[in-house]
Amino acid sequence: MRLNQYWGDRGCLILQPHDEQVGAGTLHPATVLRALGPKPWNAAYVQPSRRPGDGRYGENPNRLQHYYQYQVILKPNPADMQDLYLGSLEAIGLDLRLHDIRFVEDDWENPTVGAWGLGWEVWCDGMEVSQYTYFQQVGGLDVFPVAGELTYGLERLAMYVFGVDNVYDLPYNDPDSPLGALTYGDVFLDNERQHSEANFHGYDVAVLKGQFEDMERQVPLMLDRSYQGDHLVLPAYDMVLKASHLFNLMNARGAIAVAERASYIGRIRDLCKLCAQAWVDQQGRNAA
C-alpha cells in the first residue's frame, strides 16, 4: 500500500493483477505489451506469480511456488530512476544507512517472451529484494524509448520490515482483528503444500501437453480475428501466458528433456512474437 502511495504520487497508474497464472509480474500485459510502441506509460501493480519448480512443501523459509510481486514500469525510464527506486525502499521503512544495498549485475532475460534487458538484482544485506531492468527488447522487437522495470519480492520486503526470518511467520492481519492474529502461514501454508505435491507429482503430463498444444493452435486463430479493425491481441496474449504456465508445470514435473526444453521455449516465443508484432502494428495504426 505504501508502494502504491509512493509510485502513485510519482505519476504511475495503479493497476490490479492480471487474472492469468504467470511466472512473473513482467508478464502482465501492462508490462510486456505496453513496453512496446512509442507511447509513454507509467504503471504499478501487484501480481501473484507462480513458479511451479520453486515449491518446497512449505519447508523452506524463503522459497515459494506462489508469491506476490510488486511491479513498476516506467516508459521512458526517468534519468533519476535509481534514486526513485531507493526512495521507494525508504518509503517502506528501510534505513539505507543501516543496510547494505547493492546493485549486482543481472541481465534479465525471458526467452519465452523474447525479452531481455540490462540491469541488476538489488541486494539488501545479501538478499535479492528487487530486480531492476532497462528493457532492450520484448517479443523480439526493440523497445524504444527504453522502459525501466522494477520488480519487488513483496514477501521478502515484508520480512525485512517486520524483522521476520521465516515467510510463514509474517503477520498477515491486525493482531486485534476479530479473526485473531493470523500469519502468512495460516493463509498460505496449505496452498504451498498441496501445490508443491501437485507441481512435482500430481499433474497429468499428457493432459498438460494436450492443453499446451490447444493454446498453441488458438493463438494465431485469435490474432486472425478482429473487432472494429483491431486484431484480438489481448486475448491471444492471454493464451500465450497459459501456454507458458503449462510449460512451467511440465518442467516441474520433470517431463521435459533438456533437448526438448529449447524447442518448447522457442514455440512460446514464436507465439509471443506474433502478439508483440500485432500489438505494435495496432499501436502504429491507432496513432496514425
Add this chain to the structure above:
Amino acid sequence: MPQLLLELFSEEIPARMQGNAARDLERMARDGLGKAGLISEGLKAFAGPRRLTLVVEGLPIAQPDVHDELKGPKVGAPDQAMDGFLRKTGLTREQLVERDGVYFAVIQKTGRPTSEIIAELVEQIVRSFPWPKSMTWGHGKLRWVRPLKRILCVFNREIVPLNIDGIVAGDLSEGHRFMAEKRVFRARDFTEYEDALMGHFVVLDVEERKARILEGARTLCFARGLELVEDEGLLEEVAGLAEWPTPILGDMAPAFLDLPPEVIRTSMRTHQKYFAVRRPGEAGLAPHFLVVANIQAADGGKEIALGNAKVLSSRLSDARFFWSEDVKDGFEPWLEKLNGVTFHAKLGTMAERVERIVALAREIAPLVGADPDKAAEAARLAKADLASQMVGEFPELQGIMGGYYAREFGLDAEIADAIRDHYRPQGPGDAVPTAPLSVAVALADKLDTLVGFFAIDEKPTGSKDPYALRRAALGVIRTVLENKARVPMTGVLADSLFGLVYNRGRIFSVSWQFEDTGIATTGIGSSADLMSSQAKGLFRESDGFESAAPSAIVGDLLNFFADRLKVALKDQGKRGDLVDAVFAPIDGKADDDLVRIVSRVEALTTFLATEDGTNLLQGYKRAANILKAEEKKGPLPTGEPSRVAAPAEEGALFDALAALGPKLDAALAAEDFTGAMTALAALRAPVDAFFVGVLVNSDVAAERDNRLRLLQQVQAAMGRVADFSLVTG
C-alpha cells in the same frame, strides 16, 4: 606539465567487466593521444563500481607545430603540372617558394590545442568503447554499459568543452551513494579528485580496495581465532562491487556443517559472494562467513550481518533440500536421465558418451594397474551426478557430488574416489589423480572428449578452443607422466575412436556404418593393428559426418599431443629442438609412449651437456654434411662397410660401430636411455680420430665408398636414439 583528468560516471558497472574496462580505456587513450602526436609522461586508468577514471600526466598544452616542405615542379614546367601541384597543396602560385629553379610549397601547420584533441578523443572513446554488452536508455541512442550520468573532464585545471548527446562535461563528480554528507563534489586535478573521493567514501584504486578487504578480513578472523579461506577470484569480484568495502564477519547456523564443505563454500561464493572461514589447521569449515559490505553502518554492521546470515540459512536450506531429494533418487534414475541430455549434436547424448567411457576405461585399466571391471563400473557412474539437483544448481560441483553420493549409497571407496577425481586435473594448478582406478576413468573421460571432437573436425584453432581440448590433452599428458603410466597412445586413441564409431554407428546407423562387421571387436592391440592395416576406407561416411580416415584422425591427435607435450616440456625449460629430435619418427615410427619420450628427452639433454655429447654432435653434423654433398653427386653406396687395417682410424671406427650395435640393442630394449647415450659416447673418440686421420673423399672409389658406408652407419646408429639432425647448436 598539464594533466588530464577524465571520469565517466555511470550507474553500477558489472564487476566482471571493470578490469578490462580500465585496460581498454588506457589503451584507447594512449593510442588516440599518440596518433595526435601528444606524448605524455604517464597514463593510468582506474575502474570501480560506478566510474571509469583516467589520469594522464605531463601532456603538452598543444600539438607540436608542423613545418613541412613539399617539392614541386621545376620553374617553367607545363601549366598542367603546376596546376596539379597547386590543387594538391591548396596554395596559389604566389605562395610557392622558388629555390634552385624548383618550386617548393612550405606548409606551416600550427599544432591544435590539446584540449580540442581531448574533446574529440573522449567523444570517440565513449562512442566506441568495447563493452561486452551495452544498452540504450530513455529516449537516447548513446550506448554504454549502464546509463552514463556524468563526464568529468578537466585539462590543466580547465573544463574541456564537450557535449555527448546532452551529457555536458564538467568538473563535478559524486561520492558514495549513502555515506557521503554531500553527494556532489568538484575536482580540477587528480589530487583534488582522489582526496574528494576519499572524503566521500570512495576508494578509487581496485588494488587498494582489495588490500583493504584482505586486511580487514584477516583482522576480523584473527580476533575470533579463525582463518579466511582465501579466494583470489572472489576477492576481485567483491572489490568490484563496493566503493567503500567493509568486511563483516557473520555467523552461520552450525547445523549446516553436516553438508559437504564444498557445497557450503560454493553456495556462499556463487550465490552470496561470501568468503568461507575455518579454524587454522582444520580441514572443514567454521560456522561463520565473511561478507564485504559497501557501507560502514551506524550500528557497526550488526543488522547487515544478521540479514546476511538469514539469507545464507535459506540458501543452505535449499542445498539441504537438494541433498535430501538427491539421496532419494540414487544413481540409476540419474543414468536414465542422461539419455535425455545432449552432449553434442554430433556426438550423441551423455548416456552414449558414458557407454564409450566405460568401454575405454575397461581397456585402459590394465595399463595403469586398475581392475577392469571396477574401472568400468566407476566410469558408468562417473557422470550420473550431472542429473542430480545439487549439480543442476552448482555445476562446478560435478564429480565432487558424485563422490559424496557414492559414499552415501555405500559404494566401494575406490569407485567413489574415481567418480570424484575423474575430472582432474582441471587446470595447470590442479593435482592429477593418482589412484589407478581414478587414473583409468580420468584418462578415458578426456580421451573420449578429444577423439570425439577431432572426429567431427572441431579442433582448436588459434586462440579458439571452445571445448577446452588443449586443457584435456595436457590433462592426459600430466596424468600419464606424473603416474609414470605406460600407455601406447596410438593404441588407446584408436580404441577410443573405434568405440565412438561403434557407439554412434550402432545408435545412429545413418551417421557411420561398418563396412566389415567383424571389426566391432576392439581391444587395444587389435585396434592399433587395424589402424595400420586397413585404416583407409574402413568406415564409410554416409551422412554429413567428417570423412577423414581413422588413421588421419589418430595421426592428427598424436601431433596434437606432441605439440602439447612440447609446450609442457619447454615450460619446464627443456630445449625445443631436443624435444623435436626425440619426437621424430625412427624407422618411420614415431614414439607414442609419453613416459618414454620424456625420459629420452631427459637423457639427451644430459648427454648433450657433456663434452662427449657436444663433440659427437659435431661429428654427426660433419658426417651428415659430407653425406649430403656426396648424395648430390650420385646415389650413396649401399651395403655393409668392411674392416680395413689401414688407415688405423678407419678400422677403429669400424670396430667401435661393431661394438656399439649390441650395446645399443640392450640399452634400448631395457629403455635405458642414459645407457644408450653412454654407449654412443664411445663413438666420440673414434669419430673425431676418423675425421682427423682419414680423407673420406678418396680418389680410389672403393675406399671412398667404404668410408661413406661407415659414416652412414654412424648416422644410423645415432638415429636409433634421436634424430640428431634436428638438434641445433
